[in-house]
Structure formats: structure tokens, C-alpha cells
Amino acid sequence: MKKSLSIKTIVAIGIGSAVYVILGRFLTIPTGIPNTNIETAIAFLAFIAVLFGPIAGGLIGLIGHALKDILMWGSIWWSWVFVSLFIGFAIGFYAYKVKLEDGVFGKKEIISFNLVQIIVQIIGWGVLAPTLDISIYAEPANKVFTQGLVAALTNIISVGVISTILLISYAKTQSKGSSLTKED
Amino acid sequence: MAVKMLGYFERSSVIHQLSGFTKLVIFLLWSSAAMLTYDTRILIILFILSMIIFKLSKVQLKEIRYVLMLILFFLLLNNIAIYLFSPQEGVKIYGSSHELFSIYGRYNLTLEQLFYQFNVTLKYFVVTPVALLFIITTHPSEFAASLNKIGISYKISIAVSLALRYLPDIQRDFRTISQVQQARGVDFSKNEKITKRLKNVVSIMMPLIFSSLDRIDTISQAMELRSFGKHKKRTWYSERPLSKLDWYSLLISIFLFIVIIIVTFHDGSRFYNPFN
Numbered sequence: 001m002k003k004s005l006s007i008k009t010i011v012a013i014g015i016g017s018a019v020y021v022i023l024g025r026f027l028t029i030p031t032g033i034p035n036t037n038i039e040t041a042i043a044f045l046a047f048i049a050v051l052f053g054p055i056a057g058g059l060i061g062l063i064g065h066a067l068k069d070i071l072m073w074g075s076i077w078w079s080w081v082f083v084s085l086f087i088g089f090a091i092g093f094y095a096y097k098v099k100l101e102d103g104v105f106g107k108k109e110i111i112s113f114n115l116v117q118i119i120v121q122i123i124g125w126g127v128l129a130p131t132l133d134i135s136i137y138a139e140p141a142n143k144v145f146t147q148g149l150v151a152a153l154t155n156i157i158s159v160g161v162i163s164t165i166l167l168i169s170y171a172k173t174q175s176k177g178s179s180l181t182k183e184d
Numbered sequence: 185m186a187v188k189m190l191g192y193f194e195r196s197s198v199i200h201q202l203s204g205f206t207k208l209v210i211f212l213l214w215s216s217a218a219m220l221t222y223d224t225r226i227l228i229i230l231f232i233l234s235m236i237i238f239k240l241s242k243v244q245l246k247e248i249r250y251v252l253m254l255i256l257f258f259l260l261l262n263n264i265a266i267y268l269f270s271p272q273e274g275v276k277i278y279g280s281s282h283e284l285f286s287i288y289g290r291y292n293l294t295l296e297q298l299f300y301q302f303n304v305t306l307k308y309f310v311v312t313p314v315a316l317l318f319i320i321t322t323h324p325s326e327f328a329a330s331l332n333k334i335g336i337s338y339k340i341s342i343a344v345s346l347a348l349r350y351l352p353d354i355q356r357d358f359r360t361i362s363q364v365q366q367a368r369g370v371d372f373s374k375n376e377k378i379t380k381r382l383k384n385v386v387s388i389m390m391p392l393i394f395s396s397l398d399r400i401d402t403i404s405q406a407m408e409l410r411s412f413g414k415h416k417k418r419t420w421y422s423e424r425p426l427s428k429l430d431w432y433s434l435l436i437s438i439f440l441f442i443v444i445i446i447v448t449f450h451d452g453s454r455f456y457n458p459f460n
Contacts, residue, residue: 023358143265
């Protein structure tokens with residue numbers, strides 16, 4: 001682990017994982033297609049990853065998803081847990097691109113954030129999850145690829161709508177960085 | 185909304201007496217073994233063993249009935265999905281086809297498919313009791329101590345223990361917020377259109393997340409004041425020294441794990457093929 005893991009990041013990982021579990025357990029929106037829900041937990045993961053960076057994002061994905069699985073099902077579906085880790089980690093890098101603490105999250109950021117999340121999630125759910133399912137669990141290929149694509153689609157919607165709203169609102173609570181100028 | 189989640193049950197049994205470290209190692213070995221092997225003979229032996237362990241723990245079936253129902257339901261759905269998407273998967277794996285009867289097109293019922301799906305299901309029955317027991321019989325703070333003991337940095341272990349500690353608090357927050365919003369007339373049920381529901385869901389998430397961010401500030405300041413992270417190591421209040429019982433169980437499970445891996449992979453295939 002890097003030395004730079006600050007206390008705040010550690011606490012964010014802990015609390016973030018707990019929020020992930022609660023959202024994953026209690027707050028999903030059924031789409032009407034059996035067994036496919038819009039997961040609000042993933043939207044939260046994307047949001048918190050942008051706030052606290054890749055390490056926090058990845059670990060919240062890992063710990064949150066693993067805890068959720070084990071508290072809900074009693075066993076962990078490792079391949080998808082790994083995808084959560086990947087998504088939190090990859091979207092976390094976007095944290096270096098925006099200055100949320102300066103209250104900046106305009107049109108440009110909305111577009112770039114969504115581009116990032118769409119690419120990351122297609123790789124994650126569409127490619128990584130099915131590949132791991134096949135290699136670890138020997139599940140039928142077309143089943144897991146269908147599941148992966150459906151998950152990619154619903155999660156892209158979830159992050160695209162919910163995380164974007166969350167990020168905009170969060171940016172509004174921060175004071176504009178450029179609102180003060182230094183006196184001569 | 186009386187929704188239950190699994191949690192620690194205080195009890196006095198052999199399983200409870202084992203240290204958290206032992207249980208964590210056994211749980212990890214057990215679930216990796218069950219994940220890797222598709223050898224039916226091994227799975228059946230493991231299943232019988234897991235039943236014995238479950239009996240030893242004195243946990244009653246009715247205490248975990250809710251979770252069990254969820255798992256069974258999920259297994260049923262998963263099995264149906266596997267059959268719908270790939271009715272010939274078993275034939276592909278075992279390389280032969282014993283047709284029982286034909287339904288439509290490629291949807292026939294073969295012994296191979298039945299056997300394959302039996303194995304998939306059995307894997308769950310092997311992992312689940314042990315995983316459930318691990319959660320039920322290990323105290324959360326001991327769990328953090330054992331994570332640290334198997335070599336995970338204590339900062340990450342603390343993060344896990346924080347997550348477990350704050351789960352009930354955040355669940356309570358969540359429930360309060362959701363009831364408040366419903367009292368204000370925000371609808372989360374099926375009656376709303378999906379786009380509207382997506383928006384309504386945000387009205388729960390927003391307060392929940394922002395109060396959690398406040399929580400993060402408070403806790404990290406408190407930890408900062410107590411100089412958390414100053415030293416390379418830390419001690420754990422709830423850590424227990426390993427007893428004789430722990431050593432025996434560890435040795436037996438490591439031995440078992442090695443045997444399983446050898447038996448599974450000795451012929452180059454994870455599957456046990458009874459059809460040849």
C-alpha cells in the first residue's frame with residue numbers, strides 16, 4: 001500500500017463500503033425485465049471514486065461488493081466483485097482531471113465524465129465480467145455475455161443519470177476556487 | 185421494512201471458539217477450492233463436511249431461513265438461465281450426449297446437461313454453509329484483527345471494520361430518509377414511471393450520501409486527534425492467540441486443500457467425467 005493513504009481516505013473506504021452495501025441491498029430499481037435492476041450502488045461508487053480517487057474507489061468497490069454479496073447471499077461472486085473494483089479504480093483516475101473542491105463541474109466535465117464511465121463500464125461488465133465468469137465458474141459463454149451487456153447498459157444509465165446529478169450537486173456545495181483574488 | 189441482514193450471533197460452540205484468523209483462512213481455502221473444482225466426488229465430500237461443520241456450530245436453520253430462501257431462489261433463476269442460454273453446455277464439456285427427451289430444436293434434455301447443472305448447484309451448496317457460518321460466528325472486530333494477521337495492511341483492516349461498524353447506523357439513516365421522503369409524497373413503487381423513479385431515488389441518495397460525507401469528516405478528525413497511522417503496526421483489542429484447536433484445524437484444512445487441488449487437476453481437466 002502506498003504511504004499516501006491518508007486517514008480521510010481510509011475512513012472514506014470504510015463508510016463508502018457501508019453505504020455501498022446499504023444501497024446495493026435496499027435501493028435498486030427493477031427495469032421490468034426479470035432479474036435486471038438499475039443498481040444505485042454503482043452510481044454511488046462512481047461518485048465517491050471521483051471524490052476520493054482510484055485507490056479509495058477500487059477498495060470501496062471491492063469491500064462494498066464483497067460484503068454485500070456475503071451479507072445477502074452468503075457467498076461471494078468473485079468475478080463481479082472484481083469488476084466493481086476495476087470500475088471504482090478506473091473511474092477514480094478521473095478525480096485527477098476535475099477540480100470538484102473548487103466547485104467546477106460544468107458541461108465540459110459532464111461530457112468527459114460520461115465518456116469515461118461509458119468506456120470503463122463497457123470494458124468492465126461487457127468484457128471482464130463474462131471472461132472471468134467463464135474462466136472461474138465455467139458458465140456458458142452466451143449466457144454470461146448477455147448478462148454482462150445488460151449489466152453494462154443498466155449501469156451506464158444509472159451512473160449517467162444519478163452520478164452526474166450527484167456530482168453537480170456536490171460541486172455546488174463547494175465554494176468557487178476562483179472567487180477570491182490575492183491583494184497586491 | 186423489517187429486512188434482515190446476516191450478522192454475528194453469540195453462542196458457545198466449537199466453531200465460535202476458533203480464532204477469527206483460523207476461520208478466515210479456512211473460509212478462503214474452502215471457497216477457492218469450491219470455486220476451482222468441478223469434480224463431483226470432491227464436491228460431494230465437501231458438501232457432507234460442510235453439513236457436519238454446520239451441525240457443530242449449533243446455529244439453527246430457522247435463524248438463517250430468510251437468507252437461505254434468497255439463495256435458493258437465486259439458484260433456481262441461475263439454473264433456468266443457464267439452460268435457456270446454453271442447453272448443450274453439458275454435452276460440450278463432457279463430449280458425449282445421452283438424450284433423455286427432446287423439447288424443441290436444440291432444447292433437449294441430456295444427462296450431461298443435468299449433470300453439469302447439478303455440479304453448478306452443488307458448488308453453491310458447498311460454499312454457502314461455510315460462508316454463512318463465517319459471518320455468523322466471527323465478531324466484526326475480530327474479523328478486522330484477522331485480516332491484519334493474514335497480511336493485509338492494518339489501515340485496510342480498519343476500513344473493513346469501520347464498514348461493519350457503521351452498517352447498522354447507515355441502514356437506520358437510510359430507513360429514516362426513505363420514510364421522510366415517502367411522507368412527503370415521493371413515490372418509489374411500481375406506480376411511477378421508470379424515469380421518474382430514477383429521479384425519486386436521487387432524493388434518497390442525496391441526503392444519505394451527504395450525511396455520510398459529514399460522517400467521514402467527523403470520524404477521520406477523531407482518528408487524526410488520536411494519531412491513527414503514526415506507527416507501522418498496531419495491536420488489536422479483540423485478537424485471540426491461536427489455540428491447539430486452531431492449529432489442528434488449520435493443518436487439516438491446508439492438507440485437504442492440497443489434496444483437492446491435486447485430485448482436481450491431475451488429469452488436466454476441472455471436470456469429473458462419469459460418461460466415458
